[in-house]
Amino acid sequence: MRPAIIRKPAEQSVTPNWDDSAAARAAFSWQAQAGELCGLPGGGLNLAYEAVDRHAQGRRRQHVALRLLDRNGGRCDISYARLSSLSNRFANVLKGLGVQPGERLFVLCGRGLELYLGVLGGLKLGCVVCPLFSAFGPEPIETRLRIGEGSVLLTSEALYRRKVAGIRERLPQLRQVLLYEDNGGAVDTPPGTLSLAQLLAEASDDFAITPTTADTPALLHFTSGTTGTPKGALHVHGAALTHLVTGKYALDLHPDDIYWCSADPGWVTGTSYGILAPLLLGVTSVVDSGEFDAERWYSILETQGVSVWYTAPTAIRMLMKAGAELARRHRFPRLRFIASVGEPLNPEAVWWGQDVLGLPIHDNWWQTETGGIMLANTLAMPIKPGSMGKPLPGVEAAIVSRDEQGGLILLGDETVGELALKQPWPALFRGYLGQEERYRRCFVGDWYLSGDLARRDADGYYWFVGRSDDVIKSAGHLIGPFEVESALLEHPAVAEAAVIGLPDALLGETVKAFVSLKSGIEPSAALHDELLGHGRKRLGAAVAPKALAFLPDLPRTRSGKLMRRLLKARELGLPEGDTSTLENPR
Incomplete structure (x- = not known):
């Protein structure tokens, strides 16, 4: 068994955002961190305003927000100012169609500009936005649109014809479908659909964001990998604070970083940390429209100067399978931090990163329901390969079991039990659609029960054991x-x-x-x-x-x-x- 990995100060090109000291933990408060958010000019809080407009109205207006890479090697940079005006146009399109705040907007798009306009413009209008994975087949798309009562769908013409047209008649609540052409050309609109490009061209760049508060529903994420019907977890605009804080402390994002989250926004990671967290912190995000290819991924890390990379254990294992020689043909002089999430990262993968890429891979843990990263191996602490790390500031975790009356018993170190988190925190989900009893079963008193079995060691690191089932x-x-x-x-x-x-x-x-x-x-x-x-x-x-x-x-x-x-x-x-x-x- 190899020892913990300690990053020496000389190896770190920037000062970590989080020093992981007892004093820093004691001084942390969500209320104090909330001061980094601006709030809407007339009062309230809106995710899209915090992620885009406050930067577009300030010194970072010309800073690159999105670096879009197409499958053929092309690149298009979108500034915060441009992203603000384009998402305003999309919000005006929705408003012009009679879409009301609170309606459910589903976004079935590949990783391109339309996806970002859909999510951000929908949030500006006050819609509840649900990004869908574009590789889903018709059945999971229909299930989610039906459970989520989707009334508006944004998708490409190709995806619509292949996956939605055949189920449209079974979705009577779906009133509006907006289509775009993947290659930017003119779209052929089947009956019952509208051209996004035409509507955007006619829309204004100015939009008054719908007044929303920290408790206004904003995002709908469906869980995956379980039996039975997928669960729709509802999140609010106040989640912005969790995304901002965890982007700083778990991913160590700094203003000049070039950041790449390889998760698709059809999953909660791709929305929380592929769209929102980097924009909230004003950094540049690389958005790759291509599918996984080891050579392509190494080339992106090298040619785009990626400094912070957030990926998944599956992708890491696929890179490992491709062999170390391929990685060593490339150089990554700007890459300073790699993190992983999706399932626990095996120790061998952590050491592979150290041995082959020159950097260990920092595992972290969270769930669709938590809305953001809860435990992490941060840049400032030694990594124990195979560990989920420690609770982030503002997060209180415990290992628990139930007593005969259904209450909780807090367990000591090196004892296996269920991982629990003390509520509240800003990104905690607010319900499962249509499953109120199931939602209530997630909580006992002040504690959210994750359903994951884990143990805590004497140094305060948490170790995943397995799902309870x-x-x-x-x-x-x-x-x-x-x-x-x-x-x-x-x-x-x-x-x-x-x-x-x-x-x-x-x-x-x-x-x-x-x-x-x-x-x-x-x-x-x-x-x-x-x-x-x-x-x-x-x-x-x-x-x-x-x-x-x-x-x-x-x-x-x-x-x-x-x-x-x-x-x-x-x-x-x-x-x-x-x-x-x-x-x-x-």
Whole structure:
């Protein structure tokens, strides 16, 4: 086991925004941080105003807000002033169509300018905006539009024809559909649709933002990777404060950074930290319209001078699979900070970043429901590879269990329990659409219960054990999948691993592992036995997998989460449940 990684001051090109001292934590208050937000001129708070207009009206008006990269190598820079006027136009388009504040605007777009105009213009009008992942098929799009009661949809002509036209008649509440052409050309508008380009050309650059407050609904995010119907989590304009603070302290964003969040805004990470947090802090965001390609990604980091990069464990493992030699053909002199989220980051990936990219990868933890990063390995603290880090300032975390009356017991260090957060904080979600009872079950007294099992060590670092329904109970042991998967990933042949518990008459459950191998390595009986032996050596016989199978790819959601419950359903012949968010259905 390698030691913690300590970043020495000489290795840091800028002074970290957060010093992680006891005094700094004690001095922090959300109220004091709120002073960094301007508020609407007439009173109130609006996410889009804080993210764009306050910069457009000040010294950073000509600073680049978005650096748009197309799939063919083209680049277009959009200043804060230009982004303000264009999002004003989109807000005027909506208003001219009779769209009212509070209506649900769904944005089904690729990673391009229209996506940003939809989100920001919708927020300016006071709509509840829901970005959708453009790779969704018709069924998950229909489900979300129906649950969310979407009345307006912004999408491209191609996406509309492929994914929406066939379900339109089943969505009577969808009144307006705005279409654009991906290549910027004239759009052919099918019946019941309107041309975005034409409406924008006719709209004014001036718009009086609808009065909203910190408690006004702003964003709707659907959870992924669960059984049953997706849950729509509702967030408010006050979340701006969490995005701003966590962008500073967890991602260490500074005004002159070139920042790249590779998450699609169809997921909460891509909205909170791909759109809002960098704009709130006035930095330049790289927006790549292309799909994952290791060579392309390394080229973006190099040619665009990216200084802060926020990505996902799945992408990191895909880069690892592509090999260190490819990475070493490139130079990243400006890159100073890499962070990851989506699921726990295995220790080997943290060390790969240090060894290959010259920087460790800083894992952090949060959920759709929390709205923003809650725990993180920040720049100013030693990284314990495999740890989620410590609670950020303003966040109080605990490991808890329930007593017989349903109350909570606070557990001590090195004890596995449920990760809980003390409310409130500005980005905490305000409800699940149409599921009030399910929402209430998330809380006991002042505590939000995450559903994740974890432990805290003596230094205050938190360690992910597993989702409560993923933890394996074998012969009296509670076995966290993440620990077993991390041990398997230490083997040089393994690219990805997932483990599940299978029923056993004697032990209750036994551990079975599913492994995807690195490029060029073929499955064999000898490798099968070698991996089982490696697991026993690293974990002990009680915890190590008893069975192992090779798979070319592991099932994941498009946001990067391992679908262990799907592996278990397939192994036991059970219903697979909601698979609308799967990246690779079979």
